[in-house]
Amino acid sequence: MRGRPIGALNEARIRKKEENVNIVACVKQVPDTEAQIKVKADGSGIEEGGIKWVMNPYDEYGVEEALRLKEKKGGEVTVVSLGPARVIETIRTALAMGADKGIHIQDAAFDNADAYTTALALAAAIKPLNADIIFCGQRAIDGDQGQVGAILADMLDIPHVAVVTKLEYTDGAIKATRPIEGAQILIEAKLPCLITAQKGLNEPRYASLPGIMKAKKKPVDVKNAASLGVTPSVNMKVVKFTPPPARAAGKIIGGDDPALKAKELARLLREEAKVI
Amino acid sequence: MESGKFSVGNEGREVFWNAEHFEALLFVFAGLAVLIFAYGVYRRWRMWKAIGKPEIRWDNAGERIKRLILDGLFQVKTFRERYPGIMHGLIFFGFFILIFGAFFDATEFHIAEPLGIEFLRGNIYLLFSVLMEIFGLFVLLGIIMALWRRYITKPDYLGYKGKSDNIPEDAIVLVLIGLIIITGFILEALRIGVTKPSWEVWSFGGWILAGAFAGVDHEQLKAWHKITWWGHAFLSMGFIAYIPYSRLLHMITTPANQFFSSLKPTGELQPIQDFENAETFGVGKLGDMTWKQIFDVDACTKCGRCQDGCPAYLSGKPLSPKKFIQDIKTYWVQKSSEVVAANKTAAGAGGTAEQKTAEEDKTLPGEVIDLHEIWACTNCMYCMEHCPALIEHVPKIVGMRQYKVLTEADFPPELQLTFRNMENNSNPWGIGSHLRGDWAKELGIKTLAEDPNVEYLYFVGCAGSFDDRGKKVATAFAKILQAAGVSFGILGTEESCCGDSAMRGGNEYLYQTLAQANIETMNGYNVKKIIATCPHGYNILKKEYRSFGGNYEVYHHTEIIADLIAKGKISLKKPVDKLFTYHDSCFLGRYNGIYDQPRNILNAVPGLKLAEMERNREKSFCCGAGGARMWMEEDIGDRINNMRTDQAIATGATGVALACPFCLTMLSDGIKDRKKDEQMEALDVAEIVWEAMGLEEKKAPAAAAEAPAA
Ligand code: SF4
Ligand code: SF4
Numbered sequence: 001m002r003g004r005p006i007g008a009l010n011e012a013r014i015r016k017k018e019e020n021v022n023i024v025a026c027v028k029q030v031p032d033t034e035a036q037i038k039v040k041a042d043g044s045g046i047e048e049g050g051i052k053w054v055m056n057p058y059d060e061y062g063v064e065e066a067l068r069l070k071e072k073k074g075g076e077v078t079v080v081s082l083g084p085a086r087v088i089e090t091i092r093t094a095l096a097m098g099a100d101k102g103i104h105i106q107d108a109a110f111d112n113a114d115a116y117t118t119a120l121a122l123a124a125a126i127k128p129l130n131a132d133i134i135f136c137g138q139r140a141i142d143g144d145q146g147q148v149g150a151i152l153a154d155m156l157d158i159p160h161v162a163v164v165t166k167l168e169y170t171d172g173a174i175k176a177t178r179p180i181e182g183a184q185i186l187i188e189a190k191l192p193c194l195i196t197a198q199k200g201l202n203e204p205r206y207a208s209l210p211g212i213m214k215a216k217k218k219p220v221d222v223k224n225a226a227s228l229g230v231t232p233s234v235n236m237k238v239v240k241f242t243p244p245p246a247r248a249a250g251k252i253i254g255g256d257d258p259a260l261k262a263k264e265l266a267r268l269l270r271e272e273a274k275v276i
Numbered sequence: 277m278e279s280g281k282f283s284v285g286n287e288g289r290e291v292f293w294n295a296e297h298f299e300a301l302l303f304v305f306a307g308l309a310v311l312i313f314a315y316g317v318y319r320r321w322r323m324w325k326a327i328g329k330p331e332i333r334w335d336n337a338g339e340r341i342k343r344l345i346l347d348g349l350f351q352v353k354t355f356r357e358r359y360p361g362i363m364h365g366l367i368f369f370g371f372f373i374l375i376f377g378a379f380f381d382a383t384e385f386h387i388a389e390p391l392g393i394e395f396l397r398g399n400i401y402l403l404f405s406v407l408m409e410i411f412g413l414f415v416l417l418g419i420i421m422a423l424w425r426r427y428i429t430k431p432d433y434l435g436y437k438g439k440s441d442n443i444p445e446d447a448i449v450l451v452l453i454g455l456i457i458i459t460g461f462i463l464e465a466l467r468i469g470v471t472k473p474s475w476e477v478w479s480f481g482g483w484i485l486a487g488a489f490a491g492v493d494h495e496q497l498k499a500w501h502k503i504t505w506w507g508h509a510f511l512s513m514g515f516i517a518y519i520p521y522s523r524l525l526h527m528i529t530t531p532a533n534q535f536f537s538s539l540k541p542t543g544e545l546q547p548i549q550d551f552e553n554a555e556t557f558g559v560g561k562l563g564d565m566t567w568k569q570i571f572d573v574d575a576c577t578k579c580g581r582c583q584d585g586c587p588a589y590l591s592g593k594p595l596s597p598k599k600f601i602q603d604i605k606t607y608w609v610q611k612s613s614e615v616v617a618a619n620k621t622a623a624g625a626g627g628t629a630e631q632k633t634a635e636e637d638k639t640l641p642g643e644v645i646d647l648h649e650i651w652a653c654t655n656c657m658y659c660m661e662h663c664p665a666l667i668e669h670v671p672k673i674v675g676m677r678q679y680k681v682l683t684e685a686d687f688p689p690e691l692q693l694t695f696r697n698m699e700n701n702s703n704p705w706g707i708g709s710h711l712r713g714d715w716a717k718e719l720g721i722k723t724l725a726e727d728p729n730v731e732y733l734y735f736v737g738c739a740g741s742f743d744d745r746g747k748k749v750a751t752a753f754a755k756i757l758q759a760a761g762v763s764f765g766i767l768g769t770e771e772s773c774c775g776d777s778a779m780r781g782g783n784e785y786l787y788q789t790l791a792q793a794n795i796e797t798m799n800g801y802n803v804k805k806i807i808a809t810c811p812h813g814y815n816i817l818k819k820e821y822r823s824f825g826g827n828y829e830v831y832h833h834t835e836i837i838a839d840l841i842a843k844g845k846i847s848l849k850k851p852v853d854k855l856f857t858y859h860d861s862c863f864l865g866r867y868n869g870i871y872d873q874p875r876n877i878l879n880a881v882p883g884l885k886l887a888e889m890e891r892n893r894e895k896s897f898c899c900g901a902g903g904a905r906m907w908m909e910e911d912i913g914d915r916i917n918n919m920r921t922d923q924a925i926a927t928g929a930t931g932v933a934l935a936c937p938f939c940l941t942m943l944s945d946g947i948k949d950r951k952k953d954e955q956m957e958a959l960d961v962a963e964i965v966w967e968a969m970g971l972e973e974k975k976a977p978a979a980a981a982e983a984p985a986a
Contacts, residue, residue: 032700034708050710052700206692208685209557209785 058137316520328567366418433580558678592913655903677782713768781904850970851883921946
């Protein structure tokens with residue numbers, strides 16, 4: 001039963017530091033991990049009906065880190081998201097957590113956008129903000145590509161520190177910890193830079209009710225391809241979705257003699273399942 | 277003899293005997309005592325008025341007066357605990373009669389006699405004498421019992437974790453009352469010692485005591501009498517004056533609180549109305565409570581009954597409902613005095629002192645009450661059920677949770693996960709909501725979407741839909757209904773979480789979202805009657821959904837099964853030869869008074885024997901899962917479910933019968949933890965009944981043996 005320090009979220013009490021950091025957090029709306037995914041009959045995508053949409057969990061770490069940075073140093077957090085109308089919900093979630101304003105890139109031209117096009121749109125929206133630091137999730141749990149952050153950093157021509165589990169901010173620079181196989185590496189980077197967040201970076205907060213109510217009134221700028229000056233180009237196309245094969249039924253080994261049953265089990269594991 | 281106008285046949289006594297010129301002086305002092313008393317009450321009155329939101333607690337006066345008579349005048353709740361009940365009863369009734377007697381005496385002397393009506397004579401006088409003696413001795417006995425309990429046996433409930441609550445005032449009050457009675461008897465003895473009327477043998481106490489003064493010079497006795505007379509008078513007047521300045525104030529606040537107590541069904545909470553515009557939610561500051569919620573704390577007598585059955589306290593958590601109330605009281609006394617003073621200055625200067633004090637307010641959860649306390653409560657309702665002052669602890673605790681969750685979003689992280697699961701998948705486990713109806717698929721149960729023309733909606737709830745153990749209970753119950761030919765359907769994936777854990781966990785916003793979704797669906801199907809297998813769903817659907825337009829006849833499955841058995845719709849023919857003990861779920865028992873139906877069902881099972889645990893029915897000990905505790909870590913003190921399991925084991929039973937999926941999980945875990953899973957099993961009443969119906973052919977015996985392992 002631990003709790004964060006009282007009032008950590010109370011925006012009114014946050015002391016504004018002179019060093020105002022301009023922070024951007026990119027979020028993607030994805031189906032809830034428990035949602036039932038049905039592939040459309042023609043394999044072109046998934047059935048969207050009945051799906052509960054949530055913020056990509058890795059992006060949530062990014063938003064939380066953005067808010068903590070703001071609370072420590074002062075500044076402003078802008079959330080940026082690309083997607084259809086329903087995406088506004090996810091933007092509002094980030095605003096309820098404490099982000100200040102949102103940019104919703106919504107244009108049918110971006111439907112089925114690949115990572116490159118997505119980054120292109122995000123870059124166009126983010127560039128005018130002159131961000132000091134940009135947070136993305138290390139990947140999205142739906143497409144699982146893990147590309148947008150890296151491409152976006154490249155397009156903005158800023159350093160990219162990937163899969164971060166710990167972040168320290170010192171004026172004008174950051175120190176980030178990134179786990180690698182059996183070890184950690186400590187990376188320093190100058191601002192502006194882009195961080196992709198990994199699980200462990202923080203525990204995202206639960207939005208307070210006044211936060212939820214205020215979020216309804218926070219500004220969200222809606223942009224389309226034209227207003228961003230971007231021409232969507234499709235370089236990569238998903239050809240077909242196929243559901244994973246249904247799990248085969250379990251097998252019960254019958255018989256009365258435990259020794260025989262054990263033998264049969266060993267045989268099956270070796271010959272049929274090929275695991276031993 | 278100085279018996280004057282009295283004689284055998286015309287018995288009586290001279291009022292103001294040996295105190296002929298004291299009358300006027302006595303009135304002066306009495307007037308003074310009453311003034312001091314009145315000033316004290318006035319001061320307190322201002323404090324009661326100082327802080328608190330408005331709330332109407334004087335509607336339905338008839339019902340309120342009934343409560344006042346039962347719990348105030350007849351001390352019904354006070355008598356629930358034997359020793360303290362008798363102790364308080366002796367003092368209360370004794371004092372009540374003595375004061376009444378004194379009034380009677382005074383009325384006769386000051387009003388009736390001057391009018392020529394002398395009714396306190398003869399047999400009436402003798403009866404009066406005997407009664408006064410008896411009740412005087414009662415008070416004395418009560419005082420001795422109280423002193424004995426408080427200073428010799430020192431039960432834990434008169435303290436907090438081994439530290440006594442006693443303050444000098446507790447002793448002063450007892451000694452004061454004791455001395456009033458003792459001086460009264462001495463006074464009487466001295467008078468009898470001098471006047472010796474034969475009939476005063478009826479005043480047996482004074483008569484016997486008078487024997488001690490035999491042979492003492494009468495003038496000496498009269499001198500002593502005068503001194504004692506004033507002693508008695510001063511003590512009595514001191515008592516009156518002391519009332520508003522001491523714990524004696526409960527003579528006013530406790531009955532007042534009983535009168536103002538909630539008339540709503542047990543546990544019903546006031547829904548938050550305005551989410552859109554409020555800046556803060558729940559109880560953060562004192563001023564966020566209503567005047568009645570605050571008044572409660574001034575009615576608390578520190579009797580400790582609430583603490584004595586509080587699962588949180590008894591398992592070593594920092595929460596004690598008594599301490600909780602007393603801590604708020606300490607802060608309220610300080611704060612309200614400040615506000616009263618500030619109001620006075622403000623009234624003088626025309627300024628806004630109130631605002632100034634408001635800014636310095638402490639936040640109750642966190643600064644006055646430790647956060648571990650508010651999160652330790654299982655909402656088991658033991659405290660409210662047994663508080664003789666009818667204090668309402670649970671709404672305050674939930675109010676503080678609301679503040680922490682809604683306003684500050686600062687609460688146990690486990691609960692954050694639970695809330696998200698409820699938001700995203702409409703169940704606390706976070707299992708995909710599309711799987712909700714799957715348990716029923718093979719049973720041929722129709723959803724209301726498939727067939728809305730059924731008598732009952734079976735509201736399965738999250739446990740029955742998602743929890744492996746809960747699904748078995750739901751299955752057993754559905755089969756019983758099918759066997760009995762009851763017409764019912766389920767909502768399937770259209771059902772939402774009932775929201776109990778959200779509401780009691782302080783997330784009123786989430787709760788209302790879920791409740792509204794359910795109500796919309798159910799009203800859409802024109803649902804009238806509902807059965808729930810989960811007491812949490814049962815309770816919330818029955819009581820709380822009304823606030824949002826959900827009016828249903830709600831039954832718990834034990835009510836339905838008991839009825840089916842009584843009406844002979846199902847027959848239990850297969851013996852279950854086993855000793856069971858039944859654990860009362862809080863939300864079924866204390867919240868809804870369902871104690872008999874589950875027991876009747878179990879008694880109807882052939883071969884089954886029932887043993888009661890020491891704490892049962894109204895005094896049942898919580899399993900530890902209520903109040904959203906199901907979803908939180910329990911890292912302080914003992915595990916409540918293990919304590920309850922030990923109580924079940926102590927009965928020698930090899931089965932624990934339950935009627936709540938949360939209790940089922942808690943007790944099953946407890947049995948495993950106590951390494952008793954070989955000898956003992958926890959089963960829902962529905963499972964026992966289905967087994968006893970003997971309709972499950974092939975794997976019936978195996979099913980029962982397998983059950984607790986799931
Ligand atoms: S409701 Fe139960 S757990 Fe909560 S304070 Fe009262 S007795 Fe203790
Ligand atoms: S709250 Fe009620 S039960 Fe608890 S100590 Fe006070 S008066 Fe007694």
